Amino acid sequence: MRRRLFLQYVFMICMMVLALTSCSSPATTHVLFIGNSYTFFNGGLDKQLKGLSPTTATSLIAVGGYTLEDHWNAGDALQSIRKGGWDYVVLQEQSQGPVIDSTRFFNYVRDFDVEIRANGAETILLMTWERPDSVKYGVTTANLAAAYNAVGEEFGIKVAPAGLAFARSLQERPDLVLYSEDGHPTIYGTYLAACVLYATIFEKTPVGNSFSDRSIPRDIRDYFQLIAAGTLGY
Numbered sequence: 001m002r003r004r005l006f007l008q009y010v011f012m013i014c015m016m017v018l019a020l021t022s023c024s025s026p027a028t029t030h031v032l033f034i035g036n037s038y039t040f041f042n043g044g045l046d047k048q049l050k051g052l053s054p055t056t057a058t059s060l061i062a063v064g065g066y067t068l069e070d071h072w073n074a075g076d077a078l079q080s081i082r083k084g085g086w087d088y089v090v091l092q093e094q095s096q097g098p099v100i101d102s103t104r105f106f107n108y109v110r111d112f113d114v115e116i117r118a119n120g121a122e123t124i125l126l127m128t129w130e131r132p133d134s135v136k137y138g139v140t141t142a143n144l145a146a147a148y149n150a151v152g153e154e155f156g157i158k159v160a161p162a163g164l165a166f167a168r169s170l171q172e173r174p175d176l177v178l179y180s181e182d183g184h185p186t187i188y189g190t191y192l193a194a195c196v197l198y199a200t201i202f203e204k205t206p207v208g209n210s211f212s213d214r215s216i217p218r219d220i221r222d223y224f225q226l227i228a229a230g231t232l233g234y
Helices: 002-024 037-043 045-052 068-074 076-083 102-118 132-137 141-155 162-172 187-202 218-232
Strands: 029-035 056-062 088-091 122-126 158-160
Touching (some): 029 037, 029 045, 029 076, 029 187, 037 045, 037 056, 045 056, 045 187, 056 076, 068 076, 068 102, 076 102, 088 102, 102 122, 122 141, 122 187, 141 158, 141 162, 162 187, 162 218, 187 218
Parallel strands (some): 029 056, 029 088, 122 158
16 A cells, blocks of 8 residues: 555656646747748758757758749748748748839738738748849848838738848948858858847847857857847847
């Protein structure tokens, strides 16, 4: 009888410990990235975000040169969204698209957002940055920001203002190269964009986060975190 009571007692203690452990474990955030080479360069924005937030599970659907229309027509992105299980879906439009063809940008953000919401997730728009080779076509920081913010306001979508963070960093520290002539990010640019996404998704400052790519010195890491936080108002 005593042995049975003892075993029951041990079982109850184990169950209590298990329950407490489960309650204290941070929940996993699931994020799907849909974009092109701006998203997959340097190992991918998804990997950088996961480094900043280890409890985040990420997946990436990115094809070089793709627009949101291309992703819609290809079907892989829609199939992944419809499988469900995502908390956030990050949409990155082709870098010139929001300015060069704002109507198409508007239409496909709307269509993707309907699907994303219907499957229980939240849309995040990744505002890209000014391309040196496309300024003559009006692809400037100001015009990109206006296009992204207008669509974000229209559909109630959060915008991760990476383009504004890039402009801020380049004004203060032009020695830190964030992208090539055609706009593709360096590892510095990818890390800065990831810090902006982190602040946008989790609504908290990245300042003080210990993660960065091995090729980024700590003082530069800390600087980019401050830039991202300042851009988001943290």
